[in-house]
Structure formats: structure tokens, C-alpha cells
Amino acid sequence: MRAIKLAILGATGAVGREMLRLLEEYRIPVAELRLLSGPNSAGKTILFQEIEQRVQEATDDCFLGLDYVLGASDAPVSRRFVPAIRRSGAVFIDNSSAFRMDPEVPLIVPEINGSDARDHHGVIANPNCSTIITLMAVAGIDRISPIRSMVVSTYQAVSGAGIRGQQELEQELAAYLQGRPPQPEVFPVPIAMNLIPWIGAEAENSYTDEEMKMQNEGRRILHRPELTVNCTCVRVPVMRSHSISVTLWTKDVVTLSEANAALAQFPGCHLMTEKARSWPTPLDTGGQDLVWIGRLREDRTHPNGLSLWCCGDQVRKGAAANALQILQRLENGL
Numbered sequence: 001m002r003a004i005k006l007a008i009l010g011a012t013g014a015v016g017r018e019m020l021r022l023l024e025e026y027r028i029p030v031a032e033l034r035l036l037s038g039p040n041s042a043g044k045t046i047l048f049q050e051i052e053q054r055v056q057e058a059t060d061d062c063f064l065g066l067d068y069v070l071g072a073s074d075a076p077v078s079r080r081f082v083p084a085i086r087r088s089g090a091v092f093i094d095n096s097s098a099f100r101m102d103p104e105v106p107l108i109v110p111e112i113n114g115s116d117a118r119d120h121h122g123v124i125a126n127p128n129c130s131t132i133i134t135l136m137a138v139a140g141i142d143r144i145s146p147i148r149s150m151v152v153s154t155y156q157a158v159s160g161a162g163i164r165g166q167q168e169l170e171q172e173l174a175a176y177l178q179g180r181p182p183q184p185e186v187f188p189v190p191i192a193m194n195l196i197p198w199i200g201a202e203a204e205n206s207y208t209d210e211e212m213k214m215q216n217e218g219r220r221i222l223h224r225p226e227l228t229v230n231c232t233c234v235r236v237p238v239m240r241s242h243s244i245s246v247t248l249w250t251k252d253v254v255t256l257s258e259a260n261a262a263l264a265q266f267p268g269c270h271l272m273t274e275k276a277r278s279w280p281t282p283l284d285t286g287g288q289d290l291v292w293i294g295r296l297r298e299d300r301t302h303p304n305g306l307s308l309w310c311c312g313d314q315v316r317k318g319a320a321a322n323a324l325q326i327l328q329r330l331e332n333g334l
């Protein structure tokens with residue numbers, strides 16, 4: 001792979017910092033790296049390849065001459081800078097929700113629809129983290145028979161709300177231990193010793209925008225425009241890795257042994273079938289790219305149904321790793 005020139009837009013956040021770690025771990029040759037942030041972190045330094053690199057505030061002229069911009073900030077920031085990134089000629093691989101439903105922008109999970117990235121017009125979107133982990137766990141079944149519907153419950157780690165989400169759980173746990181009342185700021189109520197069955201803003205019919213992403217993004221990634229998903233997203237006091245319970249219904253019956261075989265060989269997945277423990281936990285999956293799947297079983301309510309449980313590190317495969325895998329595919333030919 002050629003040595004590339006890239007910027008991370010949001011380099012000081014949870015996803016941006018993970019991207020930096022993965023650039024080293026994946027041994028991606030970097031000719032030039034620009035670390036961009038908002039005004040809060042401008043001037044800070046971050047260690048990369050054993051050298052302190054200075055963070056600069058993102059401005060329109062800081063994309064010139066780059067091959068790639070990796071987006072690790074929120075949607076308004078991505079929208080604000082996309083015209084300048086397009087003008088610079090760099091390819092923008094964005095983690096925010098800004099362009100995920102734009103028909104001109106491919107929405108990519110490389111193991112599932114990597115070849116869709118061919119049709120990019122300078123911008124490629126990374127899907128929502130729970131959507132990536134869930135679809136990785138079910139795509140093998142969808143290839144046997146199209147998935148028609150899913151009922152999904154997510155158990156989402158606090159780091160899904162960024163570095164401040166992680167800090168809030170740490171501070172609340174410390175407050176409890178010291179007998180002080182927690183002071184929630186990131187989440188609407190305390191998350192320590194609790195769980196919160198509401199993530200995002202109300203979207204439609206009492207579902208949140210976070211919940212609707214599973215269906216709307218899933219339709220694009222799987223190429224199943226008729227897919228329906230009934231999703232409940234729950235924030236849990238777990239530091240890292242999302243867990244998801246899925247029941248799905250396929251067009252034709254998929255037997256348990258067919259599903260087992262498909263999931264066991266699906267790239268990027270680890271299917272647990274051991275009798276002693278056939279279910280992953282968030283702690284099993286932190287710090288790696290694999291999506292772990294377990295508890296694969298028949299649905300007791302419908303002959304075309306299957307149920308499973310999966311866990312994956314949402315900062316890695318749900319964000320930073322998926323984006324870098326897209327970059328590697330573009331560089332190595334799709």
C-alpha cells in the first residue's frame with residue numbers, strides 16, 4: 001500500500017483516538033497526518049508513532065493535499081467541512097450520521113457490501129455502531145435467505161456517547177462509592193447502577209432516531225429495501241462494547257445447522273458454540289475487531305425465525321476499524 005496523507009477530523013475523541021491506535025496496529029503507511037479538533041483541544045499533543053503530534057483546530061484550508069479525511073466528529077461538523085474536503089480532492093470516510101441516508105453516498109460495512117464503495121463521489125459513510133455489529137452477525141443468514149424482519153434490543157456501552165459518556169460513568173461510580181449523589185450531564189439520568197431505555201431523540205411513533213437507524217441503514221447495507229426492524233436501544237453501565245439481542249425472520253426457512261455453518265465462516269465474526277459457554281459478553285470483545293455471536297437458536301414463535309445474541313467493540317468495528325477497513329479496501333482495490 002502506498003504511503004498516504006490523511007487527517008482525522010475529531011482526533012481527540014473516542015473514535016479519533018482509536019483510529020490513531022489502529023493506524024499503528026494495522027501498519028498503514030502514513031506519509032502525513034493532520035490531527036484536527038474543535039477549539040477545546042487545539043494546541044494539545046497526542047503521541048503517534050512515538051512522536052508528539054500537535055492538534056490543530058479544523059478550518060477549511062487544512063484539507064489541501066490530502067488523500068483521505070477520516071471523520072470522527074459529530075454530524076454538524078461533518079456537514080460544515082464537507083464542501084472544503086470535496087474541494088481538496090480527499091476522500092472523506094465519515095463516522096457521523098450526516099450522510100448515511102444520502103443516496104449519493106455509499107454506506108459501507110466492508111465484509112457485507114464493500115464493493116458498493118466503488119460508486120463513491122468523494123464521501124463514504126460508516127454506519128451506526130449497533131447497526132454494524134448487528135448486521136455483521138446476521139449477514140451470513142441473509143445470504144441463505146433474505147431477512148424480512150428483525151426485532152432487536154441493544155445494550156449500548158457508555159463510550160458510544162463519546163469520551164464524555166465514559167467519564168460520566170467513571171465519575172458516577174466514584175460518587176456512589178463516596179456516598180455523594182451522581183450529577184448526570186451527558187445522560188438524562190444516572191447511568192451508574194442503572195440502565196436507560198432511551199438513546200437519541202424521538203424520531204417517529206415513539207421510536208428514537210437511534211432505533212430507526214437499524215432499519216433504515218440496514219435496508220441500504222443489505223440491499224433489502226423492504227426490511228422492517230423493531231428496535232429498542234438501551235444504554236447500560238458498560239464501559240465498552242455493545243451487545244445486541246436479535247430475533248429475525250427470513251423469506252424461507254433457514255435451519256439451525258445452515259445458520260451455524262454460515263455464521264461460523266462469515267468473515268470478521270466468531271461464533272461461540274461451546275457447550276460450557278455459548279454466549280459472549282462485552283468484556284470478551286473489547287479491544288478487537290471481531291463480532292462475537294452466541295445463543296443461536298430457533299425462534300419459538302415462527303418456523304422462519306432464528307434468535308441470537310452478539311457483542312462487538314463499537315469503538316473499533318462499530319466505528320474506527322470499519323472506517324480504516326474501508327480505506328484499506330480503496331487502497332488495495334475493491
Ligand SMILES: NC(=O)c1ccc[n+]([C@@H]2O[C@H](COP(=O)([O-])OP(=O)(O)OC[C@H]3O[C@@H](n4cnc5c(N)ncnc54)[C@H](OP(=O)(O)O)[C@@H]3O)[C@@H](O)[C@H]2O)c1
Nearest residue numbers: 010012013014015037038041072073074096160162163319
Ligand atoms: N463512540 C462510539 O462508539 C461511536 C461509534 C460509532 C460512531 N460514532 C460517531 O463518531 C463520531 C465521533 O464520536 P466520538 O464518540 O468519538 O465523539 P467524542 O468523543 O465526543 O469526540 C468528538 C470529537 O469531535 C471534535 N470536534 C468538536 N467540535 C469540532 C469542530 N468544530 N471541528 C472539528 N472537530 C470538532 C472534538 O474535539 P475537541 O476535543 O476539541 O472537543 C473531538 O475530537 C460521532 O459522529 C459519533 O456519532 C461514535
